[in-house]
Amino acid sequence: MKASAFAYARATSVVNALELLAVYGDKAKVLSGGQSLMPAMNLRLISPEFIVDIGELAELRGIVVKGDVLTVRALTRHVDVLRSPEIATHAPLLKDATSHVAHPAIRNRGTLGGSLAHADPASELPACMVALGATVIVCGPRGERRIPAQEFFTGIYETALSPQELLVAVELPVARKDSTHFFHEFARRHGDYAIVGLAAQSTIVGGQFTDLRLGFFAVGDRPLLAGAAGKLVNVAVTPEVLAKASAILGEELDPQGDQQATPAMRRHLAKVLLQRCVSRLLCRPDLQSGEPAR
Amino acid sequence: MTPVPIFLEVNGERIDAHVLPRLNLADFLREHLKLTGTHVGCEHGVCGACTVRFNGEIVRSCLILAVQAQEGSVETIEGLSDSGEIADLQAAFRDRNALQCGFCTPGMLMAAQDLLKQTPKPDREEIRAHLSGNYCRCTGYQAIIDAIETTARLRAERAP
Numbered sequence: 197m198k199a200s201a202f203a204y205a206r207a208t209s210v211v212n213a214l215e216l217l218a219v220y221g222d223k224a225k226v227l228s229g230g231q232s233l234m235p236a237m238n239l240r241l242i243s244p245e246f247i248v249d250i251g252e253l254a255e256l257r258g259i260v261v262k263g264d265v266l267t268v269r270a271l272t273r274h275v276d277v278l279r280s281p282e283i284a285t286h287a288p289l290l291k292d293a294t295s296h297v298a299h300p301a302i303r304n305r306g307t308l309g310g311s312l313a314h315a316d317p318a319s320e321l322p323a324c325m326v327a328l329g330a331t332v333i334v335c336g337p338r339g340e341r342r343i344p345a346q347e348f349f350t351g352i353y354e355t356a357l358s359p360q361e362l363l364v365a366v367e368l369p370v371a372r373k374d375s376t377h378f379f380h381e382f383a384r385r386h387g388d389y390a391i392v393g394l395a396a397q398s399t400i401v402g403g404q405f406t407d408l409r410l411g412f413f414a415v416g417d418r419p420l421l422a423g424a425a426g427k428l429v430n431v432a433v434t435p436e437v438l439a440k441a442s443a444i445l446g447e448e449l450d451p452q453g454d455q456q457a458t459p460a461m462r463r464h465l466a467k468v469l470l471q472r473c474v475s476r477l478l479c480r481p482d483l484q485s486g487e488p489a490r
Numbered sequence: 491m492t493p494v495p496i497f498l499e500v501n502g503e504r505i506d507a508h509v510l511p512r513l514n515l516a517d518f519l520r521e522h523l524k525l526t527g528t529h530v531g532c533e534h535g536v537c538g539a540c541t542v543r544f545n546g547e548i549v550r551s552c553l554i555l556a557v558q559a560q561e562g563s564v565e566t567i568e569g570l571s572d573s574g575e576i577a578d579l580q581a582a583f584r585d586r587n588a589l590q591c592g593f594c595t596p597g598m599l600m601a602a603q604d605l606l607k608q609t610p611k612p613d614r615e616e617i618r619a620h621l622s623g624n625y626c627r628c629t630g631y632q633a634i635i636d637a638i639e640t641t642a643r644l645r646a647e648r649a650p
Binding site for chain 1: 510549550552557601604605619620623624
């Protein structure tokens with residue numbers, strides 16, 4: 197189908213975009229790369245009256261490292277993330293995850309900020325933000341707000357952004373030298389939305405996790421930072437310890453059923469991912485034998 | 491909703507037009523410029539039939555508004571075909587029967603040429619990954635991958 201009619205303005209600056217949003221509020225949608233917004237509009241899932249195009253705002257482009265903070269501005273495209281030496285060095289998890297986002301032609305247009313503001317619970321990037329402990333920076337009529345990623349995602353396509361606000365950047369802590377990461381998702385074809393996925397960041401000392409952050413996606417209405425990770429930190433991980441963590445994970449999850457998978461299948465696959473992740477990060481193939489605990 | 495004036499370059503030619511904001515680039519190319527080689531399949535970015543080059547990079551023309559293409563440079567399958575840039579790739583598709591109905595072929599050629607420019611000697615997995623966003627409902631893909639692999643080899647042999 198085709199998008200229904202709307203009025204259009206090309207914002208000339210962030211200030212101008214905020215002025216437009218102040219006038220049109222929830223009647224308006226912000227257009228960045230358009231790789232989620234345009235499909236939704238073409239399918240008539242949404243029909244905004246007004247489109248504020250921020251695509252040409254150079255001030256929203258760029259990746260900057262300062263001290264131990266990596267700032268990725270909103271209009272950074274997926275292809276820019278994949279090519280960035282700063283991301284490869286300081287947030288390798290984000291690079292890995294981005295290679296699973298859709299297909300080359302879409303990664304040439306889609307932006308990090310757009311993906312986060314869209315907040316699809318099956319999307320890879322929100323889960324990375326949660327796993328990496330990112331801070332989302334938004335600008336609005338009352339100035340700037342800094343929102344922890346875990347508080348930013350509030351439901352299916354829902355975020356803490358108000359209709360008058362614009363997501364301008366995310367800040368990520370620079371990955372520690374001794375940190376490691378894991379990314380994997382189950383999908384019908386490479387680039388499709390995940391059936392279940394996991395973005396994880398960890399620190400390991402002497403064969404034990406000293407820190408472990410597990411960001412699951414497509415397991416509920418928003419990315420989940422799994423509390424089950426707590427059972428795996430500062431302990432010698434045995435199959436029993438892992439089984440206990442897996443059981444706790446099962447209780448934390450609230451997966452939806454759809455044409456791709458039942459809730460039970462999603463819960464099972466999340467446990468498979470947990471097992472693979474822990475086994476891989478600790479270099480312990482023995483932890484991956486057999487079925488995950490139910 | 492009033493039409494918006496735009497100008498852009500399409501296959502090397504400057505185009506001035508007035509378009510409604512809701513018009514996507516694929517429909518602009520097909521309906522306004524009669525460049526019907528760009529196909530419209532799913533209209534939500536899944537099938538890849540509408541793939542064109544925008545400022546040198548492949549994109550989904552169904553997911554870009556014509557107004558967003560302002561001041562940009564678009565190359566369609568007509569442009570790549572007429573310039574001879576992909577003559578060898580097209581010949582390889584023909585030789586290997588890498589098309590049947592042909593609906594996906596413009597998008598496939600766009601994606602394949604994009605890969606070959608970035609990765610002169612891709613392996614079959616890399617070809618599959620780069621074409622993952624292009625559906626073909628006839629061939630089963632093997633012949634398409636063969637044709638691209640062959641083109642890569644022939645280009646490497648021709649290169650100095």
